[in-house]
Amino acid sequence: MTSSAPTRTGAACAPTRGPIQAEPLTCTIGAELRGVSLADAARDHALFAEIRALLLKHRVLFLRDQDVTRADHVAFARRFGDLEDHPVAASDPDHPGLVRIYKDLDSPPEHYENAYHCDATWREAPPMGCVLRCIATPEVGGDTIWVNMVEAYSRLPEHIKQQIAGLRASHSIEATFGAALPISKRRALKISYPDAEHPVVRTHPETGEKVLFVNSTTTHFVNFHTPDNVRVGQDFAPGASQLLSYLISQAAIPEYQVRFRWRKNSVAIWDNRCTQHYAVQDYWPAVRKMERATIIGDQPC
DSSP states (O other): OOOOOOOOOSSOOOOOOOOOEEEESSSSSOEEEESOOHHHHTTOHHHHHHHHHHHHHHSEEEESOOOOOHHHHHHHHHTTSOBOOOSSSOBOTTSTTEEEEEESTTSOOOOSSSSOBOTTTTSSSOOSEEEEEEEEOOSSOOOEEEEEHHHHHHTSOHHHHHHHTTOEEEEOSTTTGGGGSOHHHHHHHHHHSOOEEEESEEEOTTTOOEEEOOOTTEEEESSOOSTTTOSSHHHHHHHHHHHHHHHHHGGGOGGGEEEEOOOTTOEEEEETTSEEEEEOOOOTTSOEEEEEEEEOOOOOO
16 A cells, blocks of 8 residues: 655745835824735735735835845835935945935034924925935934825815916025035036925825925915005015915924834835924934835826
8 A cells, every 4th residue: 555645736835925004193194014025025026015005005114124135225215216316415335326315413503303204395496205214313313294285275274275276385404504605616516406396285196195285395476466465565575475484384283293212123115295203303313214225206297
């Protein structure tokens, strides 16, 4: 009598992966993802597609314990599109597009991060989004706040929506990053990166939502001086600046925000087309080191 071993019909099945756990952090913005590695998402098309869909829904995503390499960080971000360097902040020499945002006792005293801003709107095509990983963080402090600018627009009074519907505004790197530079370097920076003009209300290219698109790099409206807005000169400069200040201030409303406390190897992924953020600088003289991959975007319309 002979015995036969069980017949193998194929290789052992690969373990199945359950859906990503996404826990919303507020009613309007932000979710923390669990059970996912960015290193895996950099190589798995379906996993990346799931993360991208969650990003469109929640606008900013947070992940903990992402002990990944710089190469994995860059590879994941490149799934969204090509990356860009920053003209002022230093990049990792071995990984183009990975900007080092290191704050320590030797850091320059600029305070451009602790203002509500949308990254690089001084570009004709501002970034689509960013992937930021924490390398080192203070024991206390150093949080980052993100803001849902779709919600900020939707809750504006109707007469304000009507007034700003066709307005366009200028965004300047000279007035922000350049402000701390000597005048010759500041002017050279503006020559390299002339002020960009964008609609005050942009349309999100994937969701179709309306977005309030002014921030701390916005300097002035470019088409406010019309008969509908200006009766006499007094309406022009004060009227325009007061309206712009009011619009910029909407990012500071807590109901539109989520605040994230960093730990080493935490990651934030955000949609730069519909959010702003504010890096709270309350931790000096402690050290805070972050590395950010920034994805090239499209021209707002």
